[in-house]
Amino acid sequence: MDKQWQFIGLDIADMIGVITLDHQPLNVLSDAVLEELDKVIDEIQASDVRAVVLRSASDKAFAAGADISQFPQLTKMSGIELVEKGKRIFDKLTEGKAPVICAIHGLTLGAGLELALACDIRIAEEQAKLGLPETGLGILPGYGGTQRLSRLVGPGKAKEIVLSGIWLSGREAYEAKLVERVVPVGQAFKEAHELAEKIASKGPLAVALAKVAIDEGLDLPLPEAQSLETRMFAKLIGTSDMAEGVQAFSEKRKPDFTGN
Structure with missing residues (x-):
């Protein structure tokens, strides 16, 4: 476009x-x-x-x-x-x-x-x-x-x-x-x-949540920022992108992320 x-x-x-x-x-x-x-x-x-x-x-x-x-x-x-x-x-x-x-x-x-x-x-x-x-x-x-x-x-x-x-x-x-x-x-x-x-080329969900963890974590005490990081990590567990990323790594190929 x-x-x-x-x-x-x-x-x-x-x-x-x-x-x-x-x-x-x-x-x-x-x-x-x-x-x-x-x-x-x-x-x-x-x-x-x-x-x-x-x-x-x-x-x-x-x-x-x-x-x-x-x-x-x-x-x-x-x-x-x-x-x-x-x-x-x-x-x-x-x-x-x-x-x-x-x-x-x-x-x-x-x-x-x-x-x-x-x-x-x-x-x-x-x-x-x-x-x-x-x-x-x-x-x-x-x-x-x-x-x-x-x-x-x-x-x-x-x-x-x-x-x-x-x-x-x-x-x-x-x-x-x-x-x-x-x-x-x-x-x-x-x-x-x-x-x-x-x-x-990276997982769009992972990129977006990593950005949140960095941006919002800056204004928090370290223990709270660590907790924020854990919550962002947990949101990625079980996603299609996580499965694709792990499988692509195992198969030594470029992952095809869909943002899901």
């Missing part, structure tokens, strides 16, 4: 969904772009995709931030509504069953970085520029950036990045553990898609 909205494209093939941001030239995350992203996520979650790649069609940016032109008109109430809308959409992306891999290149700033942080795995090109410059505008990251960043890099590094508004290269972001891989220029999408292929 290949579908194109005004600012976002969606291609689904071989159980992999590719979301392409195409709001040229910098993929500014305007209200219209966010509304389209919301619809695209719904399409993804209603499909049988097993992995998702989020990328940009722009040569200059993954996404260079929110639409700053709307800020002067904000009131406290409309400001709250603005950030809560972004949080809801980004949370929906985070909470989907299919893991989302973000292919990062060029400018990845403000809301653009917050969108990348909402993904499960980030692959950045060496010359990418990542940052949360909101304090330079007299505001702070409002689409989950302060919270997701600190969970990835730790509170001290998050404060360094957020409070100073510094930009990190892809290499620096990797060293800070903000991204999981750093790759040469032009290779982020290729690497992201290859990783999506590997994930899509």
